Amino acid sequence: MPLDGLFTHALVHEFNEHIVGGRITKVHQPYPNEIVLVIRKNSINYPVLLSAHPTYARAQITHIPYENPQTAPNFVMFLRRYLEGAILQKVVQVENDRIINFYVNSRDELGDIQEIRLTLEMMGRHSNLFLVRENDSRILELIKHVPADQNRVRSLMPGATYTLPPKQYNINPFSNSLDLLAPMILDRPTSDWLKYIQTTYQGFSRESAASLSSVLQNTGDRMINAQNWLSSFNHPKPTLFTSKNGQLRYSAIDWEQSEDSKQYFKTLGDMLDAYYIGKAERERVNQQAGSLVRIVKNELKKNTSKRKKLLATLDDAENANALKVMGDLLITYPHLVSKGMTSVDIENYYDNNNLLTIPVDPKLNGLKNAEKYFNKYRKLRTAVDYVNEQLAITDSEIDYFNTIVSQLEVASPKDVEDIRLELTTGGYIRANKKNKQKPKISKPDKFQSTDGTIIEVGKNNLQNERLSLKQPDKRFIWLHVQKLPGSHVIIHNDNPSDETLMQAAKLAAYYSKARDSANVPVDYLPVGKLRKPNGSKPGFVIFEGQQTIYVTPEADLVSQLKI
Template sequence: MPLDGLFTHAIVHELNTLITGGRITKVHQPYSNEIVLVVRNNGQNYPLLLSAHPSYARAQITYIPYENPQTAPNFVMFLRRYLEGTKIQRIEQVDNDRIINFYVNARDELGDVQEIRVTLEMMGRHSNLFLVREHDNRILELIKHVPADQNRVRSLFPGATYILPPAQNLLNPFESGLDGLASMILDEPFDNWAKQIQSTFQGFSRDSALALARAINQDGDHLANARHWLAQFDNLQPTLFTSANGGFSYAAFNWQQESASAQSFNTIGEMLDAYYVGKAERERVNQQAGSLVRVVKNELKKNITKRKKLLNTLSDAENADDLKVKGDLLITYPHLVEKGMTSVQIENYYDNNNLLSITLDPKLNGLKNAEKYFTKYRKLRTAVDFVNEQLALTDAEISYFNNIMAQLDVASPKDVEDIRIELTTEGYIRTKKKSKQRPKVSHPDRFESSDGTLIDVGKNNLQNERLSLKQADRRDIWLHVQKIPGSHVIIHDANPSEATLIEAAKLAAYYSKARDSANVPVDYLPAGKLRKPNGAKPGFVIFEGQQTLYVTPDAALVSQLKIKK
């Protein structure tokens, strides 16, 4: 089901059970449209994600790892001022809409207690997150400032009065209890029931309305069926459905969705983590890495064009001797050339006196045309060494940027900043600010093999270099896909079991450009045999004496082995 009013009701029910009365100990903003409140309650920390993402807006307890930016955004600094150390007094849904209010008691500058409200509106591209002073409904700050010309219905900027989005004027099913619904729709054809439900009651998506229609249509008292179905949103059994074509959907309980297998979870948070772990992470990476992708594609395009020109120059150089022959003939028979001629035919004494047609510059005489051919000949001959050197450098650049593209394809949000730092350090991204502080590199992804051996996977060049050349013991086993861009993988064991070695090889294959291939060659050897050439780019190593395994990437294994933070 989409995140509609009914599912929002279920979210609020779960959050009230888990975190109401808990104290907000930390406030983070790992992504531009999302914050995380760490709530301490009953001796346990609950990371509460409040997302105003245009596609994935939601509220949930999440345990998906996130990396905070080095510099805290202004919005999170504002939230920390008001929220850190406060207790969540209550959590409420506005009617049956996709709006949740979190109430805390905070102290103002004079030390007086004031009620503060965090309001999350989950409404697609209009989603937003507000910090509101309750007694006068004044917006203190919000995560998305919206200019007046983009929203004429209400003011969305600090200092404005908070106004609810326009009401739908529909019945709240949790207040009306669906009374009269069964008799209202029973006279209608079944195909019209869902539409009738949506036009009468607030908070029903198409999927929810269809599910309620199916429940009413079962044997027994139709109104009792409807009430029992609605009560399930307070008696949660979070369920993730997988359709025959591999698509995912979810619901607050198992409502017997057609043509789908169902997996139950203990909490809505766990279920949403399972649903969003791929989708939301990929979207976050795409948002953060958009400018990087443009830089890398431009550099690739520039170097591919340069390579073509260099190859053309080499091709011309291979024909440089023809230029010398033409120059020799012209200097031998200059009298055959007069100004104004565009070509001349001369017996070629290098080729059995066969006639050779020579193109001329009409503004020059025979000797000057000969000199022009000799000059071009000398340039091409002396250019060969330089062009070969430039061709090697250009090929290295193309390989480097192909590697960066492969890393962006498998990156998580925390990896993107490392790649940005690398491209800035290497001079591909210009910045006016020059920080004297050494950039902080994120940690590699950590996995545990089936026999308990620790495995680290670098997801970008900075991680790879630190992991392989600085952190790994020289006896640890290093793995990398053969001749394909990919991650450095370290098994923290000098003599890993065969099962661990195969699992690590599958990780190396999965986090590479060969992720969708089968029978991928993966090289491995002790990390102590790695060498980095002088002047090489980050993450580049050379080695010899490796052995090779052939494996097929396995996404399920990756998820199974990954250590949850």
């Protein structure tokens, strides 16, 4: 089911159970349209994600790691002023709509207590997050400023009075549950139930209406069946459905989906993490890495074109001896060439006196044409060494940018900034001179094998460099997919079990260009045997004496071992 009013009802129930009464200890804005409140209750920290993303708007308790920007945005600074240290008093859904209000008591400039409301509207591209003063409904700040010429229905700017979005005046099923089905059963045929539910009752998506319609067709007391179905949203059973073609769907309750496989979760937040960890993270990476992708593609295109030209030059150089022969023949028989001729046939004494047709410049005589061929011959012969040197550099650049492409495909948002820093340091991106802060490199991803051994995975070259070349124990085992771009993987053990070695190899294969392949070769050896050539790119190492293990990547294993 999509995030409709019914699902929002279940979310609010979960919030009231877990975080109401907790203290807001931290406020972060890791992404442009998303806020994370860290709420501490009963000695447990609950990171609460409030997203006004146009596609993935939602509210949830999340455990997906995030990386904060070095400079906090203005909106989060404003929120910190009012929210940090405050107690979350209550969480309320606006009727059965996709609007949630988070209430706190805060102190104003004079020290007086005032009620502040954080309102999240989850309305697709119209989603927004407001900080509102409750006593006069004044908008103190909001995450998306919308000028009047873009929204004439209500003002969405700081200082304006907060008003709800246009109301549809449908019936709230939770306020009128006893009378929910009477008119539908008495006045309408079964075929009209789905449409009637959606148009009459508030907060029903098409999927929710279809589920209720199915419940009503069961035998027994239809009214009781409907009320039991509705009340189940007060006691959610978070369920993730996977169809035969791999498509994911989620629901707050376990409605009948016989064609799907099911996975149950303890909380709605855990289920949403499992559902969004791929989709939302990919979207965030695409947003942050858009300019990087263009730069990398341009560099690949430029170097690929350069390589073709270099290879063409080498092909010409292989024909350099033919140019020398033509020059020798022309300088031997210059009298056979007259101005105005475009070619001349000369007996080739290098080839049993067979006639050789030599193209000539009609503006030059025989000696000048011979000199022209000799000059071209000398130029090509001199260029061979230079071209081979440039070809090696170009091939290295192509391999490097193919590695960057591979890293961007599996990058999380925190990895993107590392890649941006690397490209800036390498001179591929112009440095921002205004930013004087020292860049911070994110930490590698951590995993734990089934026997408890820690495994670290570098997701970009800067992480790989630090992970592989600055480890305190050179006896740890290093792994990398063979002859393909991929992550550096470190097992924090000098004698890992076969099971841990196999799991680490599968991680190395998954975080590489071979993630969709089978029977992938992965090299492994102690960290101490790695060497970094002088002047090489970040993350580039050479080694010998490795052993090889063959594995098939498993996406499920990645999520199971992640810590």
